[in-house]
Amino acid sequence: xxSSRGSLPRYIAVRTLLVIPMMWVLLTMVFILLRVAPGDPxxxxxxxxxxxxxxxxxxxxxxxxxxLFQQYLDYLGDVVRFRFGNAISDGTPVTTLIRDHGGATLTxxxxxxxxxxxxxxxxGRWAGRHRDTIIDAPIRLLGIVxxxxxxxxxxxxxxxxxxxxxxxxPTSGIASPQAIFEVPxxxxxxxxxAAIDGTYFWDVLQHHLLPCFVLGLLLAGVxxxxxxxxxxxxxxxxxxxxxxxxxxxxxxxxxxxxFRNALVPVVTVIGLQVALTLSGxxxxxxxxxxPGLGTDLVDYVIARDxxxxxxLVTFFALxxxxxxxxxxxxxxLIDPRxxx
Numbered sequence: 001x002x003s004s005r006g007s008l009p010r011y012i013a014v015r016t017l018l019v020i021p022m023m024w025v026l027l028t029m030v031f032i033l034l035r036v037a038p039g040d041p042x043x044x045x046x047x048x049x050x051x052x053x054x055x056x057x058x059x060x061x062x063x064x065x066x067x068l069f070q071q072y073l074d075y076l077g078d079v080v081r082f083r084f085g086n087a088i089s090d091g092t093p094v095t096t097l098i099r100d101h102g103g104a105t106l107t108x109x110x111x112x113x114x115x116x117x118x119x120x121x122x123x124g125r126w127a128g129r130h131r132d133t134i135i136d137a138p139i140r141l142l143g144i145v146x147x148x149x150x151x152x153x154x155x156x157x158x159x160x161x162x163x164x165x166x167x168x169x170p171t172s173g174i175a176s177p178q179a180i181f182e183v184p185x186x187x188x189x190x191x192x193x194a195a196i197d198g199t200y201f202w203d204v205l206q207h208h209l210l211p212c213f214v215l216g217l218l219l220a221g222v223x224x225x226x227x228x229x230x231x232x233x234x235x236x237x238x239x240x241x242x243x244x245x246x247x248x249x250x251x252x253x254x255x256x257x258x259f260r261n262a263l264v265p266v267v268t269v270i271g272l273q274v275a276l277t278l279s280g281x282x283x284x285x286x287x288x289x290x291p292g293l294g295t296d297l298v299d300y301v302i303a304r305d306x307x308x309x310x311x312l313v314t315f316f317a318l319x320x321x322x323x324x325x326x327x328x329x330x331x332x333l334i335d336p337r338x339x340x
Contacts, residue, residue, distance in 0.1 A: 008332055008333070011329075011332050012329055012332070015325055015328050015329065016325060019321055019322075019325055022321055022324075023317075023318070023321055024076075026317045026321065027075070027076060027079060027314060027317070028072075030310060030313050030314055030317060031071075031072055031075055031310070034306050034309065034310050034313075035068065035071075041062075041064070041088060041304065041305070041306040041307065042055050042058045042059050042062070042064070042088060058088070062085075062088070062307065075310075079314060082095065083095065084098070084310075084311030084312070084314060084315060085307045085308070085310065085311045086307065086308075087300060087305050087307060087308035088305045088306075088307050088308070089300065089303045089305040089308070092308075094307075094308055094311030094312060094315070097293065097296050097308075097311075097312070098293065098312075098315055099188055100188060101291055101292050101293050101295075101296055102188070102292075102293055103187065103188045103189035103190065103192075104174055104189075104190065104285075104290060104291050104292035104293075105278075105281055105285070105292035105293045105294060106189065107189055107190070107191050107192075107208060107212075108208070108211055108212060108215060108281055108284065108285070108290060108292060109215075109274075109277055109278065109281055111208055111209075111211075111212030111215075111216070112212050112213075112215035112216040112218075112219060112277060112280075112281075113216070113219065113270075113277070114212075114216070115212055115213055115216030115217075115220065116216040116217075116218075116219035116220040116223055117223065117270070119216070119220050119224075120143075120219070120220040120221075120222070120223025120224045120227065121223060121227055121266070123139050123142070123143075123220075123224050123227075124139075124143075124223060124224040124225070124226065124227025124228040124231065125227055125228075125231055125254070125259055125262075126139065127139040127140060127224065127227075127228040127231075128227065128228040128229070128230070128231025128232045128235065128262075129231060129235070129254050131228075131232055136228075139224060139228070140224075140225070140228070142221075142224065143220075143221045143222075143224035143225045143228070144221065144225070145221070146217040146218070146220060146221040147218065147221025147222055147225070148221075149217075150283075151214060151215060151217075151218050151280045151283050151284055151287075152283045152284075152286070152287045154214050154217060154218075155211070155214045155283075155284060155287035155288060156287060158171075158210060158213075158214060159171045159172070159210075159287075159288075162210060169206065169210075170203075170206050170207045170210075171210060171288070172288055172289045173207055173288070173289050173290070173291075174190055174204070174207055174208070174290055174291055175190055175194075175200065175203055175204045175207050176200070176203050176207075178200070178203075179194065179199075179200035179203045179204055182199070182200065183197055183199065183200055183204075184197055190204055191204050191205065191208060210288070211284050211285075211287075211288045211290055214284055214287075214288075215277065215280050215281060215284045218277070218280045219270075219273050219277055219280075222269065222273060223266065223269075223270065226265065226266050226269055227262065227266055230262035230263075230265055230266060231254070231258055231259060231262045233262070234258040234259075234261045234262045235253075235254070235258045237258075237261070240253055240258050264331055267327060267330055267331055268327060268331060270327070271323055271324060271326070271327025271328075271330075272324075272327075274319070274320050274323045274324075278294075278316050278319070278320070281293075281294045282294035282295075282297060282298060285298075286298055293312055293315075293316075296308070296312065297309065297312045297313075300312070
């Protein structure tokens with residue numbers, strides 16, 4: 001019988017409570033880093049086109065005339081209420097941006113993860129099982145190349161390649177103009193809305209495949225190398241040798257004994273790669289003219305709109321923390337030894 005100390009509900013409760021100090025540290029870092037940037041945010045966002053009175057009025061409206069500690073408390077209070085402020089440059093609420101454009105980033109990220117896991121895990125497992133063979137060498141090389149190649153360079157390269165080989169295949173945008181305007185909005189996720197409506201689904205899916213493939217390559221390189229090395233290590237463990245001694249076939253040994261134990265660090269790293277995937281999504285969205293939050297973030301950085309940048313970065317930080325908790329729970333389900 002397992003003790004209460006190692007019980008899954010207790011582990012989930014403790015891990016969830018740890019989110020509070022983690023989020024506090026992240027939010028504090030975001031607040032400080034954006035406040036130490038040189039220049040006045042209102043003047044920078046307006047491009048010097050406003051009078052001194054208008055600048056003062058806008059600063060007061062944003063609470064920038066308050067003491068720094070009061071700004072900090074207001075910022076934390078807004079985040080707790082899921083209010084991320086309004087952009088200085090165009091007045092758009094950040095929550096509206098998240099609602100309207102978050103679906104595009106979500107589908108891009110999920111599609112990339114599906115491709116990366118679907119390709120990276122089997123290739124890494126295969127390479128680990130056939131270590132230092134003619135099968136292992138090209139897989140290792142592939143993992144290194146796709147991880148080292150900049151995602152925007154890979155995107156441009158594939159756009160040129162696909163554009164020449166299959167001119168009819170879409171290489172830019174989230175969908176054709178007809179689909180964007182004619183597909184009814186149900187969920188603010190265009191691929192899901194097209195599937196619900198039953199029209200333009202293939203058109204939308206075609207536009208999704210290439211960006212998801214490019215972003216998925218970035219993560220697949222990490223997964224291939226990690227799965228390979230962990231399979232190699234577990235294949236040398238005593239319990240694997242004991243399974244072989246009992247006459248169990250090598251295929252079953254790899255599948256039931258080595259591979260499952262090799263997954264624990266892999267799941268952890270895949271969860272940690274969410275931040276890498278989100279940063280890669282920023283570059284991927286700009287490469288493929290993808291109307292997601294990454295594109296919005298770049299536009300507001302160029303506009304020096306620190307309120308919108310702060311809101312979007314805070315939202316990304318929340319996503320990373322939530323995924324971190326989910327990954328820890330999955331790890332506890334796979335391997336009870338990680339529970340408190």
